[in-house]
Amino acid sequence: MADYSNFTDVETLALMKAGDERALTHIYNKYWEGLFVSVHNILKDQQACEDIIQEIFIKLWDKRGSLEISISLKAYLFASCRYEVFRQIKTQKVQVAIFDGLEERLHAPSAYGSLEHKELLQQINSIVDALPEKCREVYKLSREENLSHKEIAEKLNISTKTVENHMTRALSQLRGSLGGLLTIEVITWLMKNH
Incomplete structure (x- = not known):
């Protein structure tokens, strides 16, 4: 069984694009916490944050065949989260604590x-x-x-x-x-x- 911690993001992403679910799990485990902290800073809502991050990873898996990432995987994931937060705020799907503090x-x-x-x-x-x-x-x-x-x-x-x-x-x-x-x-x- 492959030790994904030895792979670069580019290598892990290539494995995921080839249909390796464990590669997706590794990417999730590696970036989940940082993404959560970043999104929680805006929404202050644990459930909404978890939903957004889960949605990002579902899309990552669903689009793996056509995925073109020109920046780093980390930058791509954080950008995806920012756009999803923005979209949800604009469509008023989330209650925003953005102005608190x-x-x-x-x-x-x-x-x-x-x-x-x-x-x-x-x-x-x-x-x-x-x-x-x-x-x-x-x-x-x-x-x-x-x-x-x-x-x-x-x-x-x-x-x-x-x-x-x-x-x-x-x-x-x-x-x-x-x-x-x-x-x-x-x-x-x-x-x-x-």
């Missing part, structure tokens, strides 16, 4: 210099600036000064429930407005920056 990711050191990063940050700033005054004030105290809901309530002399309502409204506005910005490039960037 988005600001933190945008302010991560690795994010600077990227065009997608700058565009997203500009878009977020313009959405926040358009919020009603009190809602904007609450959002900025939470995100920019990292104050808790209780601290914001005390500072603004309002109830914590009111703070929660303002935050819910601000985040809802952000999610709604940013939905149109979900391009494959943005998804690619977000999958890299987790």
